[in-house]
Amino acid sequence: MTLVHELRSALPDVAVRDPSELGGPIWPGMTPEFVASPSSTEDVSRLLVWAAQEDLGVLAVASGSHADPVSDGRFVALDTSLLSGIEEYEPADLTITAGAGTRFATVDDALRENGQWAPFDPPAARDRSMGGLVSEAAHGSLWAGYGALKNHVLGATVVTGDGRVLRLGGKVVKNVAGYDLLRSVVGGRGRLCVLTSVCLRAFPLPPQERVLMISAASVAELIDSALAVGTAPVLPVSIVVAGPLEALDGRAALVVRLHGAESTVDADQAILETHVGTSFDRLTEASDGAARILSQLQDLGAVEDRCVEVSVLPSQLSGVVSAAADVGLGPMVVDSYAGRIRIGGSDLGVDPVGTLREAAEQAGGALRIVRWGRADFPTGTPQSMATAMLSERLESIFDPGGVLWPARS
Amino acid sequence: MATPRELTISSVMTQTLTPTIADRLRAIVGQNHVITHPDRLVAYESDGLTAYRVVPRAVVLPETTEQVSRVLAVLHGEGIDVVPRGAGTGLSGGALPTPDGVIVGTARMNRILSIDEQDRLATAQPGVINARLTEATAPYGLYYAPDPSSQSACTLGGNVAENSGGPHCLKYGVTSRYVTGLTVVLADGEVVRFGGAGTEAVPSLDLVGLFIGSEGCFGIATEIEVRLLPAPEGVRTLLGIFDTMEAAGRAVTDIMASGLMPAAVEIVDHATIVAVEASVFAAGYPIDAGAALVIEFDGTEAGLDDDADRAEQCCVAADAREVRRATSEEERLGLWKGRKKAFGAMGRIAPDLLVQDATVPRTRLPEVLARITEIGQEYDLKIANVFHAGDGNLHPNILFDRQNADELDRVEKASREIMSLCVSVGGTITGEHGVGVDKRGYMPLVHNEVELEMLRRARWVFDPNGNLNPGKVLP
Ligand SMILES: Cc1cc2nc3c(=O)[nH]c(=O)nc-3n(C[C@H](O)[C@H](O)[C@H](O)COP(=O)(O)OP(=O)(O)OC[C@H]3O[C@@H](n4cnc5c(N)ncnc54)[C@H](O)[C@@H]3O)c2cc1C
Numbered sequence: 001m002t003l004v005h006e007l008r009s010a011l012p013d014v015a016v017r018d019p020s021e022l023g024g025p026i027w028p029g030m031t032p033e034f035v036a037s038p039s040s041t042e043d044v045s046r047l048l049v050w051a052a053q054e055d056l057g058v059l060a061v062a063s064g065s066h067a068d069p070v071s072d073g074r075f076v077a078l079d080t081s082l083l084s085g086i087e088e089y090e091p092a093d094l095t096i097t098a099g100a101g102t103r104f105a106t107v108d109d110a111l112r113e114n115g116q117w118a119p120f121d122p123p124a125a126r127d128r129s130m131g132g133l134v135s136e137a138a139h140g141s142l143w144a145g146y147g148a149l150k151n152h153v154l155g156a157t158v159v160t161g162d163g164r165v166l167r168l169g170g171k172v173v174k175n176v177a178g179y180d181l182l183r184s185v186v187g188g189r190g191r192l193c194v195l196t197s198v199c200l201r202a203f204p205l206p207p208q209e210r211v212l213m214i215s216a217a218s219v220a221e222l223i224d225s226a227l228a229v230g231t232a233p234v235l236p237v238s239i240v241v242a243g244p245l246e247a248l249d250g251r252a253a254l255v256v257r258l259h260g261a262e263s264t265v266d267a268d269q270a271i272l273e274t275h276v277g278t279s280f281d282r283l284t285e286a287s288d289g290a291a292r293i294l295s296q297l298q299d300l301g302a303v304e305d306r307c308v309e310v311s312v313l314p315s316q317l318s319g320v321v322s323a324a325a326d327v328g329l330g331p332m333v334v335d336s337y338a339g340r341i342r343i344g345g346s347d348l349g350v351d352p353v354g355t356l357r358e359a360a361e362q363a364g365g366a367l368r369i370v371r372w373g374r375a376d377f378p379t380g381t382p383q384s385m386a387t388a389m390l391s392e393r394l395e396s397i398f399d400p401g402g403v404l405w406p407a408r409s
Numbered sequence: 410m411a412t413p414r415e416l417t418i419s420s421v422m423t424q425t426l427t428p429t430i431a432d433r434l435r436a437i438v439g440q441n442h443v444i445t446h447p448d449r450l451v452a453y454e455s456d457g458l459t460a461y462r463v464v465p466r467a468v469v470l471p472e473t474t475e476q477v478s479r480v481l482a483v484l485h486g487e488g489i490d491v492v493p494r495g496a497g498t499g500l501s502g503g504a505l506p507t508p509d510g511v512i513v514g515t516a517r518m519n520r521i522l523s524i525d526e527q528d529r530l531a532t533a534q535p536g537v538i539n540a541r542l543t544e545a546t547a548p549y550g551l552y553y554a555p556d557p558s559s560q561s562a563c564t565l566g567g568n569v570a571e572n573s574g575g576p577h578c579l580k581y582g583v584t585s586r587y588v589t590g591l592t593v594v595l596a597d598g599e600v601v602r603f604g605g606a607g608t609e610a611v612p613s614l615d616l617v618g619l620f621i622g623s624e625g626c627f628g629i630a631t632e633i634e635v636r637l638l639p640a641p642e643g644v645r646t647l648l649g650i651f652d653t654m655e656a657a658g659r660a661v662t663d664i665m666a667s668g669l670m671p672a673a674v675e676i677v678d679h680a681t682i683v684a685v686e687a688s689v690f691a692a693g694y695p696i697d698a699g700a701a702l703v704i705e706f707d708g709t710e711a712g713l714d715d716d717a718d719r720a721e722q723c724c725v726a727a728d729a730r731e732v733r734r735a736t737s738e739e740e741r742l743g744l745w746k747g748r749k750k751a752f753g754a755m756g757r758i759a760p761d762l763l764v765q766d767a768t769v770p771r772t773r774l775p776e777v778l779a780r781i782t783e784i785g786q787e788y789d790l791k792i793a794n795v796f797h798a799g800d801g802n803l804h805p806n807i808l809f810d811r812q813n814a815d816e817l818d819r820v821e822k823a824s825r826e827i828m829s830l831c832v833s834v835g836g837t838i839t840g841e842h843g844v845g846v847d848k849r850g851y852m853p854l855v856h857n858e859v860e861l862e863m864l865r866r867a868r869w870v871f872d873p874n875g876n877l878n879p880g881k882v883l884p
Contacts, residue, residue, distance in 0.1 A: 092662055166863055172836050174583065174768045176622050178860075179868070180618060180621065181864070230529075263715060264708065267709045311611075339606070365610065366607075366611045394870050397869070
């Protein structure tokens with residue numbers, strides 16, 4: 001009996017497909033044995049137990065944007081797209097729970113219909129699944145005003161590598177009774193468990209969003225202004241420098257977003273302009289190319305075949321951005337409040353990335369490979385021995401048999 | 410669950426520390442910083458939850474990470490349990506000593522190590538008092554957002570261990586949002602560094618996030634790096650007086666649904682108002698009011714009056730009897746007084762006070778409060794409610810006398826019923842005070858055996874021998 005037949009007889013409710021039906025490889029050069037699409041947490045659990053018995057790895061995929069480079073081995077793709085739909089939404093409580101395979105767009109639309117939103121805007125957010133966003137702790141530019149994604153995830157249902165179902169957190173804003181295991185799952189990149197359901201905190205939509213911009217020939221020229229914005233007495237919700245932007249004919253832009261009532265954002269803008277010593281252009285829906293500028297800003301670099309991310313203290317950004325420019329790396333997006341730089345491009349080279357990593361580490365920061373393909377990928381900054389040891393122990397309690405795929409890399 | 414009586418001082422024999430071990434510890438931290446004399450140890454017999462009391466074997470007060478590391482290595486080698494302690498304001502018995510354990514206190518680790526104005530970060534030792542960090546960063550126009558009501562006494566280390574919140578966490582979020590890095594000494598003395606601003610790209614699991622809220626069971630935090638915020642330009646404070654709690658609850662729901670983002674929304678109930686007004690903390694709240702609602706907005710001056718007007722309209726629409734608005738800092742403190750001094754006032758009308766803590770979905774507040782009143786009546790107990798209404802975090806405060814065994818028994822039964830009630834409506838057994846020793850018995854209300862076992866294993870990850878703060882958190 002083939003593996004697929006075995007699975008079909010063991011788990012008749014789980015849909016199984018040939019990988020070719022997925023519409024492209026999950027990542028270059030890697031092909032799963034087959035794609036299984038469970039539609040319940042219980043089936044996810046059964047599938048994991050079955051895979052362990054068959055000595056197969058399991059990799060959860062939803063939108064297929066999974067990125068970590070992995071090693072060889074036989075594995076099953078666990079497609080979460082049937083774990084989908086809004087499970088509970090009580091607008092007055094400002095919480096929403098949805099299956100991990102639910103596209104973020106579905107959640108976002110439901111919230112916006114009720115004058116609410118989830119304040120994060122990672123690249124290509126609307127097309128990504130809730131589980132994917134959470135397991136990557138994907139963040140966007142709203143970090144300054146609303147904090148990291150981890151602050152918005154209130155609870156999750158997860159299945160450990162050996163099939164145990166855990167409810168972590170809950171559906172109220174302050175909800176940890178016992179150790180906060182949810183924190184290690186957010187951003188765990190699927191190393192610990194498979195997410196099947198996620199509860200998010202919602203926020204009322206801000207009464208006004210004001211988008212301010214200054215442009216210049218290069219990203220490097222705008223860093224000082226961005227840092228000045230970040231030390232103003234008012235804190236914008238987002239401070240991002242990006243470039244080169246097609247929408248600006250290859251120039252770079254510093255874009256600052258303010259949220260609040262009309263009178264508040266007027267005053268905030270005035271305070272910022274005085275503090276920075278420059279006046280900003282206002283981007284409105286009517287402005288030329290505003291929508292394109294904003295969407296490029298959100299996605300720049302992230303949708304390319306190769307993408308790396310650097311973190312440093314904001315005060316160290318100038319040096320690292322110059323180092324990137326010196327070795328010809330770009331295009332890039334810099335969240336100057338968070339001290340993060342994302343650089344993407346199909347032609348990123350191993351050596352320039354190595355140089356950038358050195359510059360980042362010398363400045364006390366780090367570099368991570370977000371996406372690279374299979375061949376010759378450069379290495380990012382490793383974690384310390386001590387945290388690696390603790391992480392390994394954590395992995396061992398979540399996934400004792402090492403079934404979850406990326407743990408084997 | 411261990412009942413308070415099982416753990417009171419009279420029923421537990423404390424072992425003394427052998428002179429050799431005491432001497433080794435003194436060699437590390439200095440002669441005067443190892444306390445073994447019974448008269449002095451009594452000061453450490455409980456935290457803010459006074460129903461539980463155990464005298465520790467000894468108290469060690471290190472000053473640096475290195476000293477903590479060496480102290481823990483000695484105690485680990487001797488197989489002696491360690492209970493970390495900050496200021497002892499915890500309300501779940503987290504810093505309660507074990508009879509054969511040693512307290513490692515952070516009182517001398519009270520230095521702010523750096524303030525980085527440009528990157529808006531500060532690094533402090535764990536014994537720094539929460540409010541002192543804001544005082545120290547004020548000259549830079551910055552402040553530290555998490556503001557537990559105990560902030561003039563509690564320490565940053567305790568805040569990290571409990572993931573503490575506070576009135577203004579409605580808008581700004583709790584401790585975990587602000588801690589960017591930690592230096593931690595593990596049970597065997599190993600010093601590890603978790604996170605750190607600027608190192609987010611290191612592909613590690615979120616060990617900072619996991620450590621926060623670990624209630625002293627995973628390690629001792631010895632350096633804490635936190636993010637600071639710019640101090641808001643202005644503030645507006647309102648006090649709504651309502652005939653009924655239900656009306657105050659409607660006002661909260663309307664305010665939150667209107668798109669306003671208040672910094673704080675706090676409620677005190679009738680019983681609390683009566684207690685406060687009868688005390689030296691009298692704040693001028695009408696004693697026949699059903700509830701008082703404190704609402705605060707902060708941020709850029711320009712928009713604040715509009716926000717306050719809209720919140721006032723919500724109160725009026727919910728039949729507020731009266732809405733007061735502070736026009737000076739003095740008046741603002743006056744409006745807050747009834748909320749801030751509530752615990753103090755209650756402490757004066759009963760020998761003991763159990764400050765309970767639970768969270769429910771905000772929309773379930775009215776029914777939960779009504780049922781808590783009934784539970785109080787059924788057990789013949791006085792229960793006064795003070796709570797962070799904006800995020801559904803309740804503090805039902807039970808007044809009692811621990812010398813009265815029958816009353817103590819009723820307190821335990823009423824507490825359990827309140828916890829079951831909160832869980833049954835989709836809430837949980839603690840919002841910000843932690844599980845400690847007090848709520849271990851309620852853990853099965855929120856976690857099944859598989860989840861509890863997972864929590865035990867999580868503890869093993871950090872402390873395989875289970876020497877750090879044993880008997881806490883897990884049933
Ligand atoms: C009047 C009053 C009002 C309060 N209001 C609030 C409030 O608004 N919000 C809120 O969240 N809490 C509140 N609390 C509870 C309490 O103040 C907090 O839990 C506080 O964080 C405890 O800090 P502490 O320094 O007193 O810690 P302790 O009570 O000494 O210890 C608390 C826990 O932390 C552990 N611990 C202490 N230091 C360390 C360290 N360096 N490393 C590892 N573990 C450590 C201890 O082992 C223990 O488990 C209030 C308490 C009182 C008495």
